[in-house]
Amino acid sequence: MADNSNQEQAEYWNEQAGPKWVELQSFIDAQVGPLGLAAMERLGPINGAKILDVGCGCGATSLELARRVGAGGSVLGADLSRPMLDRAAQSAKESGTTNVAFVRADAQSETFANDFDAVFSRFGVMFFADPEAAFANLRASLKANGVVSFVCWRAITENEWMWVPTQAVLEHLPPPELPVPGAPGPFAFAEEGRAEKVLAAAGFSAIDVDRHDTELPIGEGRELDEIVPIMMQMGPAARLLRDADDQTRSRVAQSLRSALEPFGGDGGLAMKASVWLVRASA
Numbered sequence: 229m230a231d232n233s234n235q236e237q238a239e240y241w242n243e244q245a246g247p248k249w250v251e252l253q254s255f256i257d258a259q260v261g262p263l264g265l266a267a268m269e270r271l272g273p274i275n276g277a278k279i280l281d282v283g284c285g286c287g288a289t290s291l292e293l294a295r296r297v298g299a300g301g302s303v304l305g306a307d308l309s310r311p312m313l314d315r316a317a318q319s320a321k322e323s324g325t326t327n328v329a330f331v332r333a334d335a336q337s338e339t340f341a342n343d344f345d346a347v348f349s350r351f352g353v354m355f356f357a358d359p360e361a362a363f364a365n366l367r368a369s370l371k372a373n374g375v376v377s378f379v380c381w382r383a384i385t386e387n388e389w390m391w392v393p394t395q396a397v398l399e400h401l402p403p404p405e406l407p408v409p410g411a412p413g414p415f416a417f418a419e420e421g422r423a424e425k426v427l428a429a430a431g432f433s434a435i436d437v438d439r440h441d442t443e444l445p446i447g448e449g450r451e452l453d454e455i456v457p458i459m460m461q462m463g464p465a466a467r468l469l470r471d472a473d474d475q476t477r478s479r480v481a482q483s484l485r486s487a488l489e490p491f492g493g494d495g496g497l498a499m500k501a502s503v504w505l506v507r508a509s510a
């Protein structure tokens with residue numbers, strides 16, 4: 229089902245990250261929810277629209293879009309990850325949402341219907357092996373006047389909530405090889421000008437990329453001792469800790485606990501985040 233070039237991502241999102249995201253869904257949705265809503269606002273009026281939610285994951289944004297398009301519209305959530313899609317479908321059923329459907333698909337190569345009004349994504353478009361081909365494919369799913377709106381991360385150093393845990397890990401583990409700029413991963417579009425270049429190559433016009441800096445609510449209502457192990461399961465820190473033994477993990481947990489104290493404590497943290505909000509016309 230996944231394009232061969234995205235096979236590694238398919239394995240990662242099905243076997244490693246997917247089950248974790250399902251387990252941590254409420255924590256993650258509370259944290260990045262406002263960023264998804266900021267990208268949604270940039271779609272403009274969507275009542276009655278047909279929307280493709282790319283890399284929809286556990287489906288929170290698909291359900292919110294379904295609510296916003298109303299009974300006259302519909303939403304298709306597409307993702308590589310079976311466990312995350314199962315959770316999305318379960319949430320739709322539990323909430324009685326009938327104008328949303330989910331499909332397991334590689335958004336880089338799947339032939340979608342060609343009559344979507346909008347393509348949306350909350351952090352689901354940075355993992356393509358061939359981003360130009362993927363965005364050209366997504367553009368083909370849009371009507372002539374359709375739009376794309378997505379949110380993606382700026383550099384890790386601009387995102388305290390990922391940078392602080394990564395530094396805590398690197399106190400105890402050797403640094404990894406630096407990723408090739410633009411390589412598939414959370415920071416594929418971090419470099420200034422990259423999103424514009426990829427979207428233009430894919431045929432989009434009226435490309436509008438805005439920097440958005442904010443503070444994210446992390447682990448609201450939870451004790452710091454609960455937040456620390458969760459943050460070790462998220463983002464780049466989790467990838468670095470993949471093969472770490474228990475002793476290393478507990479040393480990292482101690483370092484991270486001290487590093488997080490200045491950002492709040494029991495009851496939750498507030499940490500800086502920085503993203504690009506990207507919008508373009510088909």
Ligand SMILES: C[S@@+](CC[C@H](N)C(=O)[O-])C[C@H]1O[C@@H](n2cnc3c(N)ncnc32)[C@H](O)[C@@H]1O
Nearest residue numbers: 241283284285307308309334335350351352355
């Ligand atoms: C960082 S998660 C974001 C999930 C969700 N949008 C959210 O905000 O909670 C990235 C998502 O993109 C999906 N993904 C990665 N590559 C994809 C591809 N080629 N086609 C479809 N989905 C993909 C992953 O399976 C994962 O669910």
